[in-house]
Amino acid sequence: MQPFPATQKRLILVCTSQKNLEDPTLCGNCGGLELHAQLKEYVNQKGLGKTIRVVKSGCLDYCGKGPIVSIQPENEWYNRVTREDLKKIQEKWVDTIQH
Numbered sequence: 001m002q003p004f005p006a007t008q009k010r011l012i013l014v015c016t017s018q019k020n021l022e023d024p025t026l027c028g029n030c031g032g033l034e035l036h037a038q039l040k041e042y043v044n045q046k047g048l049g050k051t052i053r054v055v056k057s058g059c060l061d062y063c064g065k066g067p068i069v070s071i072q073p074e075n076e077w078y079n080r081v082t083r084e085d086l087k088k089i090q091e092k093w094v095d096t097i098q099h
């Protein structure tokens, strides 16, 4: 195993867990999947798909507070993210990144 320099400058994790389709407290059942799709499309439209990786994550252990979005490596976390919130996340974490 060897460390290597990542090509991405930022990872954005969006919890999309649906380990139980009947459980509305899971992020994938309360909007996480839609947020992931919207954010990924936004990043790709900006031509930043290789710079910012938008990743579907499994459960991040904040069930009931979702959807959860985590920004790495800055380690900033957001809970109960709405479509309106996503615009703010895009402005802060996508629009400002250097290519």
Ligand code: FES
Binding pocket: 015, 016, 017, 025, 026, 027, 028, 058, 059, 060, 061, 062, 063, 064, 066, 068
């Ligand atoms: S399902 Fe998203 S934090 Fe658990």
